[in-house]
Amino acid sequence: MDQGTPTCPDVLCEESSSLSQLAIDELSLLSVDRVRALLEWAREESSGAIFPFFAFMASTALSPGEAVSVRVHDVTLPDGEFGEVLVRSGEGRRVPLTPEIVGVLRPWIDRADLKAGDLLFPGEQGGPLPSCEYRRVWRQARQAVLSPHEVQAGAGEQVSSLRDSSLDAWLKAGVPAWGIAEWAGVSASWIALRYPHRFRLEDVEIDWDHLEEILRLPDIPER
Numbered sequence: 001m002d003q004g005t006p007t008c009p010d011v012l013c014e015e016s017s018s019l020s021q022l023a024i025d026e027l028s029l030l031s032v033d034r035v036r037a038l039l040e041w042a043r044e045e046s047s048g049a050i051f052p053f054f055a056f057m058a059s060t061a062l063s064p065g066e067a068v069s070v071r072v073h074d075v076t077l078p079d080g081e082f083g084e085v086l087v088r089s090g091e092g093r094r095v096p097l098t099p100e101i102v103g104v105l106r107p108w109i110d111r112a113d114l115k116a117g118d119l120l121f122p123g124e125q126g127g128p129l130p131s132c133e134y135r136r137v138w139r140q141a142r143q144a145v146l147s148p149h150e151v152q153a154g155a156g157e158q159v160s161s162l163r164d165s166s167l168d169a170w171l172k173a174g175v176p177a178w179g180i181a182e183w184a185g186v187s188a189s190w191i192a193l194r195y196p197h198r199f200r201l202e203d204v205e206i207d208w209d210h211l212e213e214i215l216r217l218p219d220i221p222e223r
Contacts (some may be wrong), residue, residue, distance in 0.1 A: 011065050022193045027153045030165040034146065038156065041141045049121040050137050052108040054162065056121070059101035060085060063165035064159050068128045071110060073116040087185065095171045095183045118161055135159060167191070171198040 030038070035058050043051040057067050066089050073099065074086045082104075083097035099104070105120070114120070121129045138159045146155055156165070163184075170180050171191070181188040192199050 003100060008109050010024055022190070023196050024164055024168075024194055025154065028157045028161060028164070029168050029206055030161055032169055034150075035162065035165055037145045038138075041145050042137060045140070045144075046137045048124060049108075049112070050134055052104055053121040053129055053134060054138075054159075055101060055104050055150070057159070057162040059098055060095045060169070061163045063163055064094070064134070065089075068119070068121055070120045070121055071116075072114050072118050075105060075120065077106050077170065079106070079108075090185055093150045093182065093185050101170060166192075167194055168198065171195055182219075 001034060027161075031105050039055055039058060042054050056062070057064065060067070061068075062085075066087055069089065070085060070087070074088065076084045079102070081102070082097055082099060082116070085095050085097055087095060109120075109197065112122070114122075119128060123129045123133065138156075142151060142156055146160045150156075155161075166182060167184055171177065177191045178188045181191050184191070186194075
């Protein structure tokens with residue numbers, strides 16, 4: 001070892017540990033079909049804001065804390081078209097709303113008689129939707145929908161799994177990481193570190209002939 005080069009093993013260990021903690025376990029992620037099944041159970045078995053709250057999270061990949069803070073005037077809901085939600089946390093960002101979630105939110109707002117300044121997902125007492133309430137329903141949905149093996153493996157263990165699973169599904173669908181990062185309010189490097197299984201080189205199809213062509217050196221005359 002070069003005696004003139006100082007080493008910081010503790011720092012290296014801390015960095016390695018932080019990176020490994022950021023990377024998510026693939027087994028904890030929910031497939032698109034599983035998310036749909038959980039939402040369907042919540043629609044049938046819960047009341048109030050629970051189902052639209054879960055559907056909104058699954059569609060926008062907002063965190064639970066961000067989602068409960070959204071107010072009616074933060075969403076734009078054109079009938080049959082893509083809408084938008086303004087997320088005010090941090091520096092603020094805008095996230096697209098699919099026509100499907102627009103179709104969920106419009107009747108929900110009418111049914112709950114919500115006004116522009118109201119919380120989009122109020123609790124029964126009018127304040128923010130209590131975390132203990134939506135967590136309870138989420139636990140019940142997991143037990144009812146997921147297999148014992150999936151539950152034991154930790155699939156969808158937290159409500160925030162809706163966010164992680166949605167971001168992972170966007171990556172799998174080919175949405176650029178930088179675009180996902182902007183919608184999620186994180187950096188592109190965070191996305192890469194959080195979902196390393198979506199960036200494995202062996203899963204990438206490389207056009208080697210095209211690569212050879214663009215890396216071709218210029219013709220150099222012999223002397």
